[in-house]
Amino acid sequence: MNTYGYLQETSDLLNDTIFITADTTWGQQKFLYSHVVVTNNATLTVNDSVTFYQDVTMTLLNGGKLTLNGGHLLNAAVKINGNTANSVNSVNISNNGSIELRQGQCFSLPLGNSMNLNYGVIE
Numbered sequence: 001m002n003t004y005g006y007l008q009e010t011s012d013l014l015n016d017t018i019f020i021t022a023d024t025t026w027g028q029q030k031f032l033y034s035h036v037v038v039t040n041n042a043t044l045t046v047n048d049s050v051t052f053y054q055d056v057t058m059t060l061l062n063g064g065k066l067t068l069n070g071g072h073l074l075n076a077a078v079k080i081n082g083n084t085a086n087s088v089n090s091v092n093i094s095n096n097g098s099i100e101l102r103q104g105q106c107f108s109l110p111l112g113n114s115m116n117l118n119y120g121v122i123e
Contacts, residue, residue, distance in 0.1 A: 020044045020064075026071070032056050038064035046071030052102070060089045068097030068120060077105045080113060089113040093120030 040063035097120040
């Protein structure tokens with residue numbers, strides 16, 4: 001809704017990509033209308049629910065890290081690039097964190113990357 005209480009089209013919200021270039025924590029509920037890219041040597045920590053709109057994706061570039069500390073990715077499409085000799089991607093899910101994949105999506109972690117699943121789920 002806009003400031004006057006009228007519904008606004010969401011197509012205007014689907015234009016910018018959010019680049020995570022430094023260690024960042026999302027501690028409040030979010031609804032994402034933009035793609036998210038976690039760059040080399042940056043960590044995105046999610047402590048609450050993040051809901052992805054339609055075709056929005058999250059991409060971990062070489063060396064990018066995702067930590068769900070009790071956080072949840074809903075309607076998610078997570079893309080993980082392959083690793084290089086100097087940069088390994090990692091995904092850490094703990095404290096009942098979860099990734100709920102969008103219908104038709106699968107979760108794959110290229111060989112040589114790191115996954116730590118302590119009291120969490122990917123479905």
